[in-house]
Amino acid sequence: MKILTFVIAGFLASAVQAQQPWALDAVKIYPAPDVSPITGTIVIAGTKIRAVVAASDKGTTSVPRASQCNGGVVVAGFQNSHVHFTADEFRDARNLAAAELDSALTRMLTRYGYTTVFDIASDRDNTLALRDRIEKGDVRGPRILTAALPLFPSNGLPVYIKHMPTELLNKLPQPSSEAEALRIVRENFAAGTDGAKLFIATPQGDGTIKRMPLEIARVAVDEAHRRHKLAFAHPTDIQGIEDALEAHVDILAHPPLGAPAPWPEALMKQVRDAGMSMMPTLKLLQVELEKQGVTAAVAEQVLTENVAEFGKFAAMGGQVLFGTDVGYVTDYDPAREYELMAQAGLTSMQILASLTTTPALRWKEQKQRGRIAGGMNADIVVLDADPADSPRNFAAVRCAIRNGEIIYAKE
Ligand SMILES: [Zn+2]
Numbered sequence: 001m002k003i004l005t006f007v008i009a010g011f012l013a014s015a016v017q018a019q020q021p022w023a024l025d026a027v028k029i030y031p032a033p034d035v036s037p038i039t040g041t042i043v044i045a046g047t048k049i050r051a052v053v054a055a056s057d058k059g060t061t062s063v064p065r066a067s068q069c070n071g072g073v074v075v076a077g078f079q080n081s082h083v084h085f086t087a088d089e090f091r092d093a094r095n096l097a098a099a100e101l102d103s104a105l106t107r108m109l110t111r112y113g114y115t116t117v118f119d120i121a122s123d124r125d126n127t128l129a130l131r132d133r134i135e136k137g138d139v140r141g142p143r144i145l146t147a148a149l150p151l152f153p154s155n156g157l158p159v160y161i162k163h164m165p166t167e168l169l170n171k172l173p174q175p176s177s178e179a180e181a182l183r184i185v186r187e188n189f190a191a192g193t194d195g196a197k198l199f200i201a202t203p204q205g206d207g208t209i210k211r212m213p214l215e216i217a218r219v220a221v222d223e224a225h226r227r228h229k230l231a232f233a234h235p236t237d238i239q240g241i242e243d244a245l246e247a248h249v250d251i252l253a254h255p256p257l258g259a260p261a262p263w264p265e266a267l268m269k270q271v272r273d274a275g276m277s278m279m280p281t282l283k284l285l286q287v288e289l290e291k292q293g294v295t296a297a298v299a300e301q302v303l304t305e306n307v308a309e310f311g312k313f314a315a316m317g318g319q320v321l322f323g324t325d326v327g328y329v330t331d332y333d334p335a336r337e338y339e340l341m342a343q344a345g346l347t348s349m350q351i352l353a354s355l356t357t358t359p360a361l362r363w364k365e366q367k368q369r370g371r372i373a374g375g376m377n378a379d380i381v382v383l384d385a386d387p388a389d390s391p392r393n394f395a396a397v398r399c400a401i402r403n404g405e406i407i408y409a410k411e
Pocket of ligand 1: 082083084120253325328
């Protein structure tokens, strides 16, 4: 009886705690990329931001503070729209110890402030198991959206994934007919996935590129749209972008990295006018050039050229979504990506938009997330330094808060 009383009392205490508002004080709050920053306090109640109180307003807040998150620069939670849960540290997500998954998620994502991620190719059942454990509260982590099993051209896995475990490679769909493509996309959606991913063109390593027939790409994209979901494409080259446009793809997982400059201006305008988003993944190009063993001078030249071409797309008003391809890229630190985006001409506030308001709008969740304001989801990043001083400061994360819960706090 005593034990029972204790359990009930404990339950009530934690329930009260969960309901009780708490707050964090910020030296600077960026409510949104297009709103002037203020100094103040953010009050959080349950999963929502209850209020943002400017320091000039007296008599705020006697509510408790999360002291480890106080005193930083506050922005909305980030979305990384291009990740993969394919690394060894996520394999067997159903059975791995919670602490191991927790630390893998911290290393790859939450320590950099990603409160939402879109996994755009992985072992479906494993990623869904990982998501379940996070949503049950067994593991701390970001909100996971996933395209799960991507589609490749028939007999057309790209050369750069051939090192992956055979067990995974054997699961990767390479449909040779519209009916097969439709069946695979439907299976993905029935399992609970959130989008479709097409490898529309894949380099084979012998100088040839395999391409997905337009009618197969179309069937997959149309099925995603029928369910009000978005379709991603890996374009590889200029023709891949033309094909993605023809298939009405929504999001390019990369620019045509490595394509000779200048990228055709008319095509880039078409991408912009179609409302198709592009993810820069510029650090990926640097990583791949290093792998190919080209000289430092050549690598530097190719990278500079591609950064400038991407910058032209952004400057003409093309929609930019932040994404890094981590999971495939094994160096998880995004500081260099932010630096390259700035080199492409994006301001700190444009980079912030690619991480917050643009994905919120793209996923039609702008009423719930992407900004720091009363009534929004309490998805919050606290930075140690101001991104206005350096774009690298977007990676200097002190705390990440998702739905009102601290999912990362710097030691
Ligand atoms: Zn990728």
